[in-house]
Amino acid sequence: MAAIRQIQVTFDCAEPERVARFWCEVLGYTVPAPPEGFGTWGEYDAAQPPEERGSWFACVDPSGAGPRLYFQRVPEGKAVKNRVHLDVRVGTGLAGEERLAALEAECARLIPLGAVRVRLLYDGGSDSCIVMQDIEGNEFCLD
Template identity: 80%
Template sequence: MASIKKFQVTFDCAEPERVARFWCEVLGYVVPPPPKGFTTWEAFDRSLKPEDRGSWFACADPSGVGPRLFFQRVPEGKAAKNRLHLDVRVGTGLVGEERLAVLEAECARLVALGAVRVRLLAADEDNESCIVMQDVEGNEFCLD
């Protein structure tokens, strides 16, 4: 049996393109080229039935290493805490005040993009500090 080498992370959301573009900025991802026969995503979107316009959007790691992120419109809003979340690893290998400074700087950048800072989880005997945040639609993620 062959092992799976690639996977996609899918987000349910109200505004797929808005959320996708936020995560492009967070992760340095890019919007892939539009489907064959279309010069822009807007032209592709206009070709769809009205009810399907804006129903999904995607972004990809330009290096091809990270997973593709797919955003799909759903009718219901977020009702509870995520059961799965992303850890944005900006402080790997850093400890103490140096780690906190890096986390705080990235937190400030992401807040300017529309993220919300939820709380700092201070270092303890088992874990280094991290900052719990929410994306532009309230999905939790951690700066780690």
């Protein structure tokens, strides 16, 4: 059996480009170049049938190490807690107050981008995290 070499994480959402650009800011990801023959993503989108315009967007890790993130428009809104979520690893290797300070600093950076702080899960050690939501209410953790 061949080894899996890459994964893509897909988000269902109402506004794919808006959510993708939020995650670019959170993770330091970038928007890839538009398809060949188009100077911008706006040009590409305008060339699509009306029902498909704005139906998806993607972003990538510029280092190539992280997974591609894909955002697809779906008609239904978010109704329950995510079954899968991202952990944004900002406190790796830190414990106690030092870890808490790193988590709080990242939380403070993300709130002006539209993230919402849900709660702090603080154990005083190296497993503390802050539960947050992105701009469409998808949960993620600052870990």
